[in-house]
Amino acid sequence: MTRHIRHAAFFCAVLLVALLVNAARIQVFEAPSYDDNIANRRTTISRFGQPRGDILVDGAPVTGSRDTREPLRYERTYTNGPMYAPVTGFASQVYGTTLLEHTEDGVLSGTDPLLSPFPLWNGSARDRYPSGDVVTTLRGAAQRAAYEGLAGRKGAVAAVEPATGRVLALVSAPSYDPSVLSGNRSAVARSWATLNRDPDKPMLNRAVRKTYPPGSTFKVLTAAAALDSGVIEDLDKPTDSPDPYTLPGTRTSLTNESKGCKDVPLRKAFEFSCNTVFAKLGVKVGVDRMARTAEAFGFNDADLKIPYSVAESTFDTKVDKAQLALSSIGQYNTRATPLQMAMVAAAVANGGQVRSPYLVERTTRAGGSTVSTGGSRPARQAMRPSTAVLLKELMVDVVREGTGSNAWIPGATVGGKTGTAQHGLGNSGTPYAWFVSWAKGDTDLEPKVAVAVVVEDADADRGEISGGGDAAPIARAVMEAVLNSPSQDAR
Known part of the structure; x- marks a missing residue:
């Protein structure tokens, strides 16, 4: 037994x-x-079982959470949703997350193990903790100035702090309200379908995810390459440039919108935005040196993140001389995001150094203690400091005496460059209006802001004036907002 x-x-x-x-x-x-x-469904129910952390601008949340008392209890809300959509993205119970809501989802949803005082143990246990917050580098006043300046017209604005790379404003228009995608009601699916059918593509982040031909704003890089390479040694010496200029190896003549461009010095060519001068300079500098300069500014970099990914701005390195001439005036295959062109203006303002842009200052726990910090990244030398000094002169002349006068700010030094970019079949489309600039208050030790503005549906006639007429006033409003607001370090 x-x-x-x-x-x-x-x-x-x-x-x-x-x-x-x-x-x-x-x-x-x-x-x-x-x-x-x-x-x-347990993971999903748990994910939406507590309020989501917030995204902060100027220390105040621009996001929130609404208690629905349903199984998926909390859904996302947004303050001034369309204005901040290119930054926040959306957090949807049906369609997932985008932009900061996506890249910082671990902190915002409470799953990042760093939110716990015992990260290794809690990370392995897959627990969920009180959600953290994301503190952005944005200036609310600059964001509003950019959004109201575009006033719903197709286009984008990007503003950065030259010395650090902080993104101060990032706006895309037309925009959308992310809250219409937050819940799981039938209206969410209808809103999704409507937004995706819209020919104006309101969910496209034009500031960082769309590239445009930069037009004459690219002449900043061509001038930098010419000065760094020694092709130009004196801003006031005649450039021996014909008008019109026959593209090498072709019978095609390149002309100018402005008169008096024949043989003008670089100073006047920059102020009048003479296509013929800069096309010839690009050819003389050569494709290798032009490409190195463009890449030093950030072109052909497919890995840029702020922390979400930025579309690659491109400068074609395999072109003949005629194509190089057009590339050197921001046409042919040359493409850039507004953020990239803000980086170009920032490099001029920062003594030739490019700081990689970043959008997250720090992430915090629910109690306010810091989880991680963003901070300025290592600088890259895009051009010699002496070249940056000369380019500052040229850009200031554009605002004081040239096509960028609409960007002038009393009590500040402002440098800028207008531009139009032709596009469409046979260049038949309305040119994109561009303006890139930087500003320094008279009491400031260094420039505080660099801005790039592109307006897709500019009203002015073809020519350089559209950049000065449509884009420059928007840039001025953004720069004024930054100059008149306290610095990030002072908060």
Whole structure:
């Protein structure tokens, strides 16, 4: 009898071990597959079971959470949603997350193990903790100035702090309200379909995800390459440039919108934006040196993130001389995001150094303690400091005496460059109006802001004046907002 009891006890022990092994297999080794199973709603219910952390601008939240009392309890809300949509993106119970809502989802949703005082233990246990917040580098006044300046017209604005790379404003228009995608009602699906059908593409982040031909604003880079390479040594020496200029190896003549461009010095060519002068300079500098200069400013970099990805701005390195001439005036295959062109203006303002832009100052726990910091990244020398000094002169002349006069700010030094970029079949489309600039208050030790503005549906006639007439006033409003607001370091 005792033997049978021992056998039964042994068999029960084996069953118990098998149960424990199976439980360990399911709960530890196969847990990820169950977590990711579409039929498992527990993860989703847990994800929306507590308020989501906030995205902050000037220390105040521009996001929130609404208690629906439903199984997916909390849904996202947005303050001034259309104005901040190119920064926040959306957090949808149906369509997921985008932009900062996506890249900082771990902090905002409470799953980042760094939110816990015991990150290794809690990370392995897959627990959820009180959600953290994301503190942005934005200036609310600059963001509003950019948004109201575009006034719904297609276009974008990017503003950065030259010395650090902080993104101070990032606006795309037309925009949309991310809150219409927050919940899981039938209206959310209808809003999604409407937004995706809209020919104006309101969910496209034109500031960082769309590239444009930069037109004459690219002449800043061409001038930098010419000065750095020694092709130009004196801003006031004639450039021996014909008008019109026959593109090398072709019978095609390149002309100017302005008169009096023949053989003018670089100073006047920059002020009048003479295509012929800069096309010839680009050819003389050569494709290798032009490409190196463009890449030093940030072109052909597919890895730029702020922290979400930025579309690659491109300068074609395999072109003949005629194509190089057009590339050197911001046409042919040359393409740039507004953020990239803000980086160009910032490099001029910052003594030739480019700081990689960043949008997140720091992330914090619910109590306010810091989880991680962004901070300025290492600088890259785009041109010699002496070249940057000369380019500052040229850009100031454009605002004081040339086509950028609409960007002038009393009590400040402002440098700028207007531009138009032709596009469409046979260049038949309305030219994009560009303006890139930087500003320094008279009491400031260094420039405080660099801005790039592009307006797709500019009203002015073809020519350089559209950049000065449509884009420059928007840039001025953004620069004034930054100059008149306290610095980020002072908060």
